[in-house]
Amino acid sequence: MGTFAGRPLVVVTNREPYVDETTRTGIRHVQRAGGVVSALDPLLREYGGDWVAWGSGTADRLTAPGGVRPVPLKNPRYRLHRVYLSAEEVQGYYTRFANQGIWPLSHMLIERARFSRRAWSVYRAVNLKFARRVARESRPTALVFSHDYQLALVPSLVRQLRPDLAIAHFWHIPWPVFTVLRLCPQYQEILRGLLGADVLGFQTPDDVESFLTSVQRSFRHVSVDHRRGYIQWQGRTIAVKTFPISVDIAAIEETVATPRVTRWSNGIRRHFARNSRQLGVSVDRADYTKGIIPRLEALHEFFNRYPQHRGQVSFLQVVVPTRSEVSAYRTLFRQVEQETYRINQAFATTDWTPVITIRRSLDRPRLMGLFRAADFGLVSSLFDGMNLVAKEFVSAQIDRRGVLLLSETAGASLELDQALTVSPWDPEGFAQVLDLALSMPLEERRQRMQAMQQHLHQHTLYDWATDILSTLDEMVQNYVES
Numbered sequence: 001m002g003t004f005a006g007r008p009l010v011v012v013t014n015r016e017p018y019v020d021e022t023t024r025t026g027i028r029h030v031q032r033a034g035g036v037v038s039a040l041d042p043l044l045r046e047y048g049g050d051w052v053a054w055g056s057g058t059a060d061r062l063t064a065p066g067g068v069r070p071v072p073l074k075n076p077r078y079r080l081h082r083v084y085l086s087a088e089e090v091q092g093y094y095t096r097f098a099n100q101g102i103w104p105l106s107h108m109l110i111e112r113a114r115f116s117r118r119a120w121s122v123y124r125a126v127n128l129k130f131a132r133r134v135a136r137e138s139r140p141t142a143l144v145f146s147h148d149y150q151l152a153l154v155p156s157l158v159r160q161l162r163p164d165l166a167i168a169h170f171w172h173i174p175w176p177v178f179t180v181l182r183l184c185p186q187y188q189e190i191l192r193g194l195l196g197a198d199v200l201g202f203q204t205p206d207d208v209e210s211f212l213t214s215v216q217r218s219f220r221h222v223s224v225d226h227r228r229g230y231i232q233w234q235g236r237t238i239a240v241k242t243f244p245i246s247v248d249i250a251a252i253e254e255t256v257a258t259p260r261v262t263r264w265s266n267g268i269r270r271h272f273a274r275n276s277r278q279l280g281v282s283v284d285r286a287d288y289t290k291g292i293i294p295r296l297e298a299l300h301e302f303f304n305r306y307p308q309h310r311g312q313v314s315f316l317q318v319v320v321p322t323r324s325e326v327s328a329y330r331t332l333f334r335q336v337e338q339e340t341y342r343i344n345q346a347f348a349t350t351d352w353t354p355v356i357t358i359r360r361s362l363d364r365p366r367l368m369g370l371f372r373a374a375d376f377g378l379v380s381s382l383f384d385g386m387n388l389v390a391k392e393f394v395s396a397q398i399d400r401r402g403v404l405l406l407s408e409t410a411g412a413s414l415e416l417d418q419a420l421t422v423s424p425w426d427p428e429g430f431a432q433v434l435d436l437a438l439s440m441p442l443e444e445r446r447q448r449m450q451a452m453q454q455h456l457h458q459h460t461l462y463d464w465a466t467d468i469l470s471t472l473d474e475m476v477q478n479y480v481e482s
Ligand code: ADQ
Pocket: 033, 034, 035, 036, 038, 039, 172, 173, 245, 283, 284, 285, 318, 319, 320, 360, 361, 362, 363, 367, 384, 385, 386, 387, 388, 389, 390, 392
């Protein structure tokens, strides 16, 4: 258990897959909404191994004697190593430098980005804490698979502590163009941190290109091969490639076809799609990059411009609060409520509410059942590395009745080319595309959905992980041989 190509596997992320919380009746195991973790948990359950992450739950110390929690608790498949952080560390590393600095900058929303030297020094210290734990837990020849913008320095710090380990780092969010990256005062340190890896993975070719250009423009003694995606740096070769993350479509299809989820899905249709009404859904973390407000503005425009659809379309939005410690996120949540109220106030009738909001995280089967029930799905990100919701929506549509409306600036739009393209920056155009989607014949919906499902069957979550890890394995083999 716990190997890939004969090597032990060590995953490193900021968020942990299971947060243990103390409740009045005992301990509750919570799985958080979020792309990275929902992608990696099935993977480690399959391969086994070790996972290093921030232990953020109130009962985390209780369920992890010595800092290690087996997952699942019964019949464990892998070991979760919890890194505990103080309130100051969480504030400087996570809330400030990562979420108020790198996150908005990477999504090119520069007005929202804030940097400070104090936050940076905490970010660096916490990255070192993670790196030390990885160095301690990794057996010889292990493959270290670290993730995302919270842990950009982990590759080089791990390399300093344990030069024998092979390291791949995957960047889940967009990589900004160099002119934007440069606004971060510590951008060169971030690049140096990442260049400690043997393999760097990004979601799209544009991200790879922006990264290569950033490296080329930042350092003198570096050689960048743009065509083949290699960097020569301090005597090492680093592969920089596109690995679009995906979903486990077979598992989703199986989940949505079970009698329990079928009943739930039918129940949703009976409730929201009765009398040939069409049901639209969206599911997001309450994040300003997801374009939730522009989407509501587009819906307002839609009901205004196309009155024939009033009473004929219901829209269910699932918005789960995240990062509530960052004030921008609390503000957004209030705005969602106000916008929704504005639409419902303007158009609702005694037996019809245009927009219904569910303000919590739904478990996976219910979420997938909701996607199955829908006639259309809306994904309207301003910028998005990939957007797994779009791929989950397609996977769950086993009746193939739905149409996907997808923002062109989400990484997923490169692959899901049978979706209808919308722009969160163009409410009138968005409304027009929605009108088109609602009148699309069933046969065309089926064909489009089928083509996208076929693509996802050929590019699964496991292919994504296997591609990265085998690229890593090859890189270190070549290294040993040369
Ligand atoms: P996120 O920004 O979190 O991920 P996304 O890819 O859409 O965005 O993943 C969200 C995940 O959380 C999905 O699996 C979704 O089903 C789940 N989720 C969202 N809202 C939920 C709710 N209310 N209840 C339950 N589950 C919910 C980051 C990047 C993305 C990239 C992923 C993976 O920002 O661009 O696709 O990482 O690389």
